[in-house]
């Protein structure tokens with residue numbers, strides 16, 4: 559199966575996508591990937607959603623609210639960054655903002671005067687370092703090739719640094735089977751206790767919430783879309799009952815079931 563993910567070749571997204579697809583194509587943005595799957599141009603997309611150090615990948619979450627897709631798998635991958643450059647002398651470090659943030663302490667301790675340059679992906683940073691001897695990149699060490707050297711390895715601030723990716727598919731492939739379920743709620747109402755009401759149906763049925771994230775709806779200040787992940791499948795009666803209650807609370811707005819899926823750990 560072919561999957562679309564964040565390019566160019568050598569990104570962490572590429573490494574995760576290889577675990578589920580025998581052919582990988584590249585896009586420039588996470589929104590572009592979700593859009594291409596929603597429109598039927600691609601059967602699968604792989605996008606990051608959350609990092610253990612830096613938190614949410616908000617562009618992916620917002621794309622799930624804007625386009626109709628299904629989540630069919632979760633991929634968890636440890637992220638171990640290397641500093642790659644043509645030589646030891648450089649004045650700029652280029653990488654994806656998530657990667658720069660995951661190495662914030664390392665960079666401020668070791669390269670306090672370096673200019674940090676945000677680029678579209680870690681592999682784009684590697685391209686910059688290949689072209690320019692004054693630029694170093696942060697990325698997977700295998701990107702060094704013949705032109706770059708690994709100046710330092712394991713430079714992420716937390717040794718447990720890991721990113722959670724999801725595999726998206728056309729909405730028609732949404733599954734009820736799996737140990738986790740993701741959905742998005744936009745209640746379009748606001749009153750004291752609303753969030754509590756939205757979460758109670760799960761607590762009452764002993765369903766563990768693995769994540770709750772509020773994203774601005776874009777409609778007005780203080781108005782939110784809630785992204786909720788639970789440790790239960792849509793095939794379970796308790797999940798169906800809880801979601802029916804949520805749908806009643808959000809009757810002025812909408813509830814999008816992204817689907818149920820299983821998780822896989824991808825080591826490189």
Ligand SMILES: O=C(O)C(=O)C[C@]1(C(=O)O)C=C[C@@H](O)C=C1
Nearest residue numbers: 569570571606654656679680721
């Ligand atoms: O730039 C890459 O290599 C990506 O695959 C993107 C991304 C992200 O957006 O979080 C994925 C994993 C790492 O956490 C750093 C960057």
